[in-house]
Amino acid sequence: MHRFANPTVFMRIANAIFPWAAGVSLVCFVVGVPLALFISPPDYQQGDTVRIMYVHVPAAWMGLMVYGVMAVSSAVYLIWRHTVAHIVARASAPVGAMFTALCLVTGMLWGEPMWGTWWVWDARLTSMLILFFLYLGYIALGDAFEDQERGDKASALLALVGSVNLPIIHFSVEWWNTLHQPAIMGLAGFTVNAAMLRPLLLMVVAFQTFYIAVLIIRLRGELLAAKIRTVRFNLAAAE
Amino acid sequence: MESITAFLHMGGYAQFVWPAYIIALIGLGGVLWQSLASWKTRETEFNALKSKRDTSSNGSVS
Numbered sequence: 001m002h003r004f005a006n007p008t009v010f011m012r013i014a015n016a017i018f019p020w021a022a023g024v025s026l027v028c029f030v031v032g033v034p035l036a037l038f039i040s041p042p043d044y045q046q047g048d049t050v051r052i053m054y055v056h057v058p059a060a061w062m063g064l065m066v067y068g069v070m071a072v073s074s075a076v077y078l079i080w081r082h083t084v085a086h087i088v089a090r091a092s093a094p095v096g097a098m099f100t101a102l103c104l105v106t107g108m109l110w111g112e113p114m115w116g117t118w119w120v121w122d123a124r125l126t127s128m129l130i131l132f133f134l135y136l137g138y139i140a141l142g143d144a145f146e147d148q149e150r151g152d153k154a155s156a157l158l159a160l161v162g163s164v165n166l167p168i169i170h171f172s173v174e175w176w177n178t179l180h181q182p183a184i185m186g187l188a189g190f191t192v193n194a195a196m197l198r199p200l201l202l203m204v205v206a207f208q209t210f211y212i213a214v215l216i217i218r219l220r221g222e223l224l225a226a227k228i229r230t231v232r233f234n235l236a237a238a239e
Numbered sequence: 240m241e242s243i244t245a246f247l248h249m250g251g252y253a254q255f256v257w258p259a260y261i262i263a264l265i266g267l268g269g270v271l272w273q274s275l276a277s278w279k280t281r282e283t284e285f286n287a288l289k290s291k292r293d294t295s296s297n298g299s300v301s
Contacts (some may be wrong), residue, residue, distance in 0.1 A: 037260070038246065048250035055263040095270055099275040102266045148296050210267060214274050222276035224285050231288045 005082040007223055009236035018216045025209035032202030040199045052110040054199055057184070059103040063131060064095030064166055064209060070138070071163035086152050087226075089159055090142060091218035095211055098134035104128060110114040115179050123172035124180040127165060134162040 004010050023138050026167035036054035107125070108118045119125065138155050145151035169225035173182050184192050184200075192200065249256040 012285070033260075033276050037256075042250055047252060048256055049252045049255050051249070052259045055259055062274060098266050098270045099272055102263055105262055109255045109259045109262075113252055122273075213245075214271055217271075219272040221274065224278065224281040228285050228288060231285070231292055235288070235292060 002080070002082075005080070005084055007084055010084050011219065011223060014216045014219060018213060021209045021212040023218070025146050025206050028206035028209065029201045032184035032199050032206050035199035036203060040196050041193075043196075046114055049110055049113050050196070052106050052124055052194075054203045056103060056110060057107040057200060058204045059099045059106060060128070060208050060209060061204060063128070065102050065208070066099060067131060067159075067163065067166060068206060069133070070096065070159045071166075074159040077156050078153070078160070086156060087219060087222045088215070091137050091150075091215055091222050093135055095143075095218070097132065097139065097215055099180075099207070100128065100132040100135060101210075111179075120179055122178040122180065123176040124169065124178050126141060127169040127172050131162075131169060133163055134158070134165060138162070139176060200229065 004013070021036045032054070040051070040054075047220055070089040071086040072235045073089040073092075076082055077089065104125075107128075111120075112118050138158050141158055142155040145154065170183075172178065173180050182191075247253060247257075
């Protein structure tokens with residue numbers, strides 16, 4: 001694993017993955033969105049509002065998954081001091097925050113017609129809102145220190161500590177009473193009809209590969225920023 | 240024509256379904272655009288710095 005800590009090796013692999021991730025994402029969106037909006041059937045109880053599921057559920061999963069990636073990367077950074085791992089976490093944060101915000105907003109748009117309210121302070125919704133604030137806290141903390149390395153360490157620690165929220169979000173619909181429906185994917189398989197499962201899985205893959213492609217673009221930017229700092233430093237030293 | 244109207248109507252839930260998809264488009268598109276823009280900006284900056292470094296008299300800096 002430590003071989004990948006070399007930024008050059010890491011980016012060579014990332015750049016090889018990029019066209020595949022971007023291509024798969026595009027294809028899944030192009031096929032998945034018409035399936036979700038047009039071809040999949042309306043729900044027998046929820047009518048056409050069920051179509052919100054095809055963006056709400058992938059956004060929710062990605063909100064959790066991206067935070068999981070950040071927590072693992074931060075652990076790798078704190079234990080082995082691999083800067084690449086920290087860069088992965090930092091580049092992921094705004095993307096994860098966007099997914100979480102998207103989940104919350106589409107959830108409200110689904111909640112109003114089905115539950116009769118935009119928001120309830122139950123465990124699932126509240127823990128998801130906390131996840132959104134964890135993302136914002138992580139982004140703010142990374143830039144809050146004069147010394148870059150202190151900011152890096154503090155934000156990595158926050159990502160790790162905050163990961164305790166992930167199982168709380170996942171099990172919240174089982175542990176507490178809620179308006180929110182239970183998980184659609186469990187050990188026994190899926191509880192969704194195939195006509196709805198197909199577009200849902202397509203959208204999930206579309207969101208996942210979108211994240212991978214955007215992450216690689218952001219990693220390129222982050223590594224360029226590091227190079228710019230080095231060249232600036234050397235130029236200043238030479239003068 | 241009627242089927243298009245029915246499609247846009249979303250079984251009476253148009254005001255909830257369409258905003259969800261439009262917001263998703265804005266969110267995903269916005270993140271993609273911001274990521275590409277900041278990468279391009281840094282690339283331009285890096286290339287400018289590199290040519291400045293190469294033209295400077297001290298060529299030993301790497």
